[in-house]
Amino acid sequence: MSKDYEIVHTNGRDIARIACRGRDVLHNPMINYGTAFTKEQREALGLTGLLPNAVISLDAQVRRVYKQYRHEPSDLAKYNYLTAMQDRNETLFYRVLTDNIQEMLPIIYTPTIGLAIQEYSHWFHKPRGIYLDIDNPDGIQAALQASGKGPDDIDLVVVTDSEGILGIGDQGVGGVAITVGKLSVYVAAAGIHPNRVLPVVLDTGTDNLDLLNDPAYLGVRHARVRGERYDAFIEKFVGEVTERFPQALLHWEDFAAGNAHRILNRYRDEICTFNDDIQGTAGVVVAAVLAAIRTSHTRLADQRIVIHGAGTAGVGIAHLLLDIMVSQGIDRDQAIRQFWGLSSRGLLIEGGKLRDFQAPFARPADEVAGWKLDTLGHYELADVVRNVHPTILIGTSAQPGTFTEEIVRDMASHTDQPIIMPLSNPTTKAEALPSDVLEWTGGRALIATGSPFDPVELNDTRYEIAQANNALIFPGIGLGVISCRASRVSDTMIGAAAQAVASAVTDRSPGASLLPAMTQLRSISARVAVAVAEQARREGLAQRHLDNPIQQVYDAMWQPVYPEVEVI
Template sequence: MSRDFEFVRRNGRRVVRVAARGRDVLNNPMINFGTAFTTEQRESLGLTGLMPSAVVGMEAQLRRVYRQYSHEPTDLAKYIYLSTMQDRNETLFYRLLTENIEEMLPIVYTPTIGKAIQEYSHWYHKPRGVYLNIDHPEDIVNSLQADGRGADDIDLIVVTDSEGILGIGDQGVGGVAITVGKLSVYTAAAGIHPHRVLPVVLDTGTDNLDLLNDPGYLGIRHARVRGEEYDQFVRSFVDAVTECFPHALLHWEDFAAGNAHRILARYRDEICTFNDDIQGTAGVVVAALLSAVRTTRSRLEDHRIVIHGAGTAGVGIANLLVDVMVSEGMTRAEATRHFWGLSSHGLLIEGGRQRDFQAPFARPRNEVDNWKLDVPGEYRLADVIRNVQPTILIGTSAQAGAFTRPIVTDMAAHCERPIIMPLSNPTARAEALPSDLLDWTDGAALIATGSPFEPVVHNDVTYNIAQANNALIFPGIGLGVITSLASRVTDTMIAAAAAAVASAVTDRRPGASLLPTMTQLRSISARVAVAVAEVAEKEGLAGRELTTPIQEVYDNMWQPVYPEVEVI
């Protein structure tokens, strides 16, 4: 038990046992109910006289805070308002977020959180999370245990080293905000208990010269540490997590491409771990692709797939698609031949410049020797489209406008229903706009994007644009792992999560979205969790037997309502 409180279930009811008194109650966001405390609770908790006399319940509180939120002048101001609210009254914060998830998700998560991270050192007001310093690795264990939570008190840890934040790169210590935001979505979407999670930033320095020269910067003021010292720091962190919180799912977030794949490969068979940029992105994109393929009444094996931006996210998508194709009867070698990946150096070609994780998707040199090229010796996107005639085009390049009209019309000339997914965030980095894609293909394109877009009207048909938002996938994966006490996260679980999301889409009318809307997030997360938990059992990785998975997943979802209070 925490020194001040603990949460328990008693006869199916949620109860918080509170030992704190007075301002210690009001200063703790997990047990501060504000004006909703009853007169009796105020008296027994030593709160009489510390707040206005009226007892105002959650519904009235929600109206007040939503009105205040709506009056904030900018998205960043709205983010900061919600952040301070989370630091004041966590239950009310999550109730507000849950009831307005479609409106507020772009504020607490991408794209607004990118701006908040860039300005973190200037709006910082209260620490939230654990800050681990590479110059003092001896402090890791003490830092993880600093708030007094024990081995069975943490279900989920989200960690970043801040080098690959969204589409804005190295953001130093400010990346801690992405871990806080990610955990907020885990709770709002899947009911992961907010007191059983831990945000962590590995501060290994920064190569961002703007930050290093900013007198207000709050992180370590030196260049990023790399190589053996970095790897040992990560090793020490993993060992400390295993020691302190042996049952926790460890979620890696926004590491640079090379480190992300390397770290996941290093630890995925050793601990229960997951990388959302690789596996979560792959899961939601595969869900959209499965939905699109069903719409065209085709099979994955019928498609030629070009991935523009074959980095962490792009190769993650390709790998999961290969797994799905193999499960449908293809060999891995056959499935891999359906992909053409482009990095910053152009098409991945055997013997060319590429990272280890990209190598399986490099095309044979003799395949491209006779290609017609715009510039001899350079294999760029337009060349690939012309020579491959793909049916699926995926953008994870962060190159705004990369899917030009000539490229799209060339693709559409050889494909009746081109599947086009400009996934890069934020909106300013999207490879194309949905309105342009529909215009250039006369409404034929099946589209999913990384950022939210308003519906597009074309030829009197309203097209609802699917947002391939990882929030449709990762919260449910976390809930499924936690509910089943899974010891590992496998590719089969990710594929099952993708299939669960795709199966929730039943509307195939012209203009229908390829993915569920954010308003369905809570139920989608539960559906994903059940699928993941069932795979964990089937693969022998579950730490508990689930007799009624649907009920057990539902029972494991924390609800943002004030619990009963037991004063101790």
């Protein structure tokens, strides 16, 4: 154990074996119970006189801090309040978060965390995670050792280089906050143990001139390093982190589109790794698509799918839908012809300027030669919708308002229940508002969005707007991988996760949401984890046999309650 404490799980319960005393106990958020310490524990741990006299239960603590939380004047103030609580008492933080997950998820995760990241250097308080910078690659090993964690102590590492943060772009070292927020969701939604996770930021510089010219900026103060030196830094990090924590799932977060695909493809067949922006986003959107298809009584093979924003997320969605089509017996060459992707330059066309990961979805030039266009030589979204008559329209473009009334009405004129998904975050980046889409389609559209939206009342029907939030899927993927000790994360495991989420939606009445409510996150994560572990077993990727997966996944989920105390 460390010199201060260890938490051991035995006979179905957690025990905190505490060696430190006095204020050292109160300063450690994993073993600080605050006013919940009993009189006997206070005496044994040297806390006599360091706390008010009353002994307060965890439930009473939750009521008190939740009342304080509700009095905070803004979302950013609420974020800072919760962060301070996490720094002080981790169990209390996760109990409050778990009990109020639907209300608090937009605070500790998207969209509020974007504001916190932008203010990171100015609001800096207690550092969390590991900071690695490209000017000191030889320090990676020492930094990981400084975490105090050994080879068997970490199940999950979330890492970012902060270049593609939440639609706000390059945020330099401040991106570490997204890794902390992501891990908070893993813990609250899937019960990954908070003592067995590690947030990491790879500080490779920043091209954000506002940050470089800010005297308070805390990152390395130069432009982003790219090319061979960047790749060598990533290679060294992967080698060091997998050597130090050989059992851990490595989760890549908010890398720029080109690097995200390249890094995932470089390492996915060598280590247990996963990119949430590519695979998690794809999983939850595909879940919504599968639920919508079930509602509209159509087949996936019959869909014409337009993706406006064929970047990291958009192409990831296309690939997962393509894989599911193929698994259903559709010829791959035929299936790929069901997709039309648009980048900032318009429709992806063979021979045009394409990134490597976009090329499979480029359309033949002779196919579009006879199209009716608004502007000769330009193949924009309105042109694609007019000529293709899509049944599914997905927006991952971060271009607000691009699903115009004309485009939506044109689409709706050719399909009974158009599936329309303006997914860009935050709300100000959404391609359309759900209320507008429903009005323009007479309530016929099946909708999922990236940000949370209030229900819409139209023609005596209340429409619940599904939020395609990655939190519905990535925590369960992590839990499933950890539970069965999967050696890799395969595309079919992601597909199994998507189908598990879709199958959890049983209400198909008019206006019902296409996705489960966030209040169901714990049960959804468990359902996803079982599906992922079972698929890993079928593919021979599971290194731990689960003979009773439902019970074993449930048992693996950490509960936010104070462990028993053993004073040593």
